[in-house]
Amino acid sequence: MNKKHLRNLGLLLTITLAFAACKKDNNEPEPEQHGQVNKEQKYVRVLVSDELSTQLSFIDPFNTKVTAITAKYPLANLYGTASGRYAAVLYQNQNLVEVFDSGLASHVDHVDEVGNAKWAAITATSLKPTHFKSIGTESLIFNDNDGTLSVGYDADFNTAGAKFKTVNAGLLPHHGAMAQFANGNYAVTVAPTSGASPNRVQIINKSGNLVQASNLEIGAIHGNASDGNIAVFGGFTNASATAGGVLVVSASGEQKLIPNPENFGAFRLANVYYAESAKKFIGYVATKGAYLIDVTGNKITPIYAGSDAFQCKVDYAGKNLMVLTLDGKLRIYDLSTGALKKEGNVISSVASADTYKPVLEATTKFAYIAVPASGEVYQVDLADFNKVIKHKVSSKPVRLTLFGFESSAGHE
Numbered sequence: 001m002n003k004k005h006l007r008n009l010g011l012l013l014t015i016t017l018a019f020a021a022c023k024k025d026n027n028e029p030e031p032e033q034h035g036q037v038n039k040e041q042k043y044v045r046v047l048v049s050d051e052l053s054t055q056l057s058f059i060d061p062f063n064t065k066v067t068a069i070t071a072k073y074p075l076a077n078l079y080g081t082a083s084g085r086y087a088a089v090l091y092q093n094q095n096l097v098e099v100f101d102s103g104l105a106s107h108v109d110h111v112d113e114v115g116n117a118k119w120a121a122i123t124a125t126s127l128k129p130t131h132f133k134s135i136g137t138e139s140l141i142f143n144d145n146d147g148t149l150s151v152g153y154d155a156d157f158n159t160a161g162a163k164f165k166t167v168n169a170g171l172l173p174h175h176g177a178m179a180q181f182a183n184g185n186y187a188v189t190v191a192p193t194s195g196a197s198p199n200r201v202q203i204i205n206k207s208g209n210l211v212q213a214s215n216l217e218i219g220a221i222h223g224n225a226s227d228g229n230i231a232v233f234g235g236f237t238n239a240s241a242t243a244g245g246v247l248v249v250s251a252s253g254e255q256k257l258i259p260n261p262e263n264f265g266a267f268r269l270a271n272v273y274y275a276e277s278a279k280k281f282i283g284y285v286a287t288k289g290a291y292l293i294d295v296t297g298n299k300i301t302p303i304y305a306g307s308d309a310f311q312c313k314v315d316y317a318g319k320n321l322m323v324l325t326l327d328g329k330l331r332i333y334d335l336s337t338g339a340l341k342k343e344g345n346v347i348s349s350v351a352s353a354d355t356y357k358p359v360l361e362a363t364t365k366f367a368y369i370a371v372p373a374s375g376e377v378y379q380v381d382l383a384d385f386n387k388v389i390k391h392k393v394s395s396k397p398v399r400l401t402l403f404g405f406e407s408s409a410g411h412e
Helices: 003-025
Strands: 032-034 044-050 055-060 065-070 077-080 086-091 096-101 104-106 111-113 118-124 129-135 138-143 148-153 165-167 178-180 186-190 200-204 210-212 221-226 230-236 244-250 255-259 271-275 280-285 289-294 299-305 309-314 320-325 329-334 339-345 359-362 366-371 376-381 388-392 397-404
Touching (some): 044 077, 044 086, 077 129, 086 129, 086 138, 086 397, 118 148, 129 178, 178 221, 200 244, 280 309, 289 320, 299 320, 309 359, 320 359, 359 397
Antiparallel strands (some): 044 055, 044 397, 077 086, 096 118, 148 165, 186 200, 280 289, 329 339, 359 366, 366 376
16 A cells, blocks of 8 residues: 555544544434424423433523533422523522523514523522413513512513512411403412411502402312413312302403313313414313313213323413323314314323322424423424424423524524
8 A cells, every 4th residue: 555545544544533523522412303393383482301410401402502500409390481591490498489581582584693591580488389370571470489479570680689579468377379350460369277278359540559459259269371362370269169150350440250070070171271363271280181271151961071181281382281191191282273183192101109200292384292201302393293203302301481582583
C-alpha cells in the first residue's frame, strides 16, 4: 500500500473516531421509537413529576429532548396556565407553590422564545394548596386548610421575591373548589363547619367581599369548571349522598341543579371539564364514565358509560375527549357531536387496585401517557396508535401536564 493510500486511510479513521466520540459524548438517552412517527408542534411542552423523586422531567416533544429539573419535593401536582407560558407546581403537603417558566410567549400569529426554560421567581405559601384554576393571565388556587385563595398574574411571575396575593373571604377550612368569571368575580364553595364537605357556592369579588350569597343547598361538592360566564360544580344533591348532580352558577348569581341521569346511583361527577373549542361541559367519575352536561337543556347524557375508565381528559385545544380504560384502550370522542372517532390499545392493561395509575393528556396530534411502572412517557400518534415514542423520564412518573402552544410558527 503506497503512502497516499495510507494517508487517506488514516484520515478516514480519524473522521470515523471523531464522529464516534461525538456520539459517545452525547449521554442523553435516545427515546425509544416504534414506527415512523409524525412531529409534534414545535412549541408544545410537557412537565412530569415523580412519586418519590424530586426530579421533574421537562419534555420538548418536537426535539425529543428530556431535561431533568430539580424540584423542592416529590409528588408535585402540575397545572398549565391559561396563557400557555407557565406551569404551576403545587406541593400540597408542604404548603408551597412554585411556577415553572417554559421560556415561550405567544404573539397570536407566532411564538417567541423569550428565554431558557427555568423556575419563575414567584411563590405561594398557604395551607394545603389543592385546587388550581387559570383564566387569561390570572392563576387562582384554593387552599384547603385555611379556606383562603391565592391569586397571581403572569406579569409578576418573574419578579424577584414576588408572592401570590392572599384573598380571605372568611371561609372555613374545607376541601373546596372555585371558579373564575370573566367579570373578575369568583364562585367559591362554602363549608357549614370547619373540615366538613361544602354544600353551597357563593360569589365573591377579588377582595374577598360577598357579591352574591348562595340560594341553593346541595351535598358535598367536588370538581368544577367555568366558561367565564357559567360555572359548573359536580356534587351530591343532598347531605345523605344518595344521589348526585351538577350545580350551575351564573356570573350574575342565578343557581340551578341538574340531576344525574336516572338510575345513576349514589355517585357524583367528581371531575368537571370545559372544552373551549367545542364549548361543552363534561363530567367524569371513574365508577360511571364520562358525560356531556347540557346547561341549557338541563340534562346530563352519557359519552362513555363504563366503570373501567380511569382517565378522562379534554385535549389541549378543547375539541376532543380522551378516555383511557383499564384494558389499555384509548377512545377519542368528537365533542361537537359526541361521536366516537377512534379507539385502540395504547398501553398494557392496568390493575384497578394500583394507587398510581398512568396519567393522560393530549394535543391535536398526540396523546401523552406517563406510565409509572416503566418510568416513561408514551407519546402516542393519534393518527396511528402503533406509532409511539417512549421518553425515559424519572423512575415513577405519576403527574403530567401540557403547556406551551400548539404552533410551530416562530421567527424563522
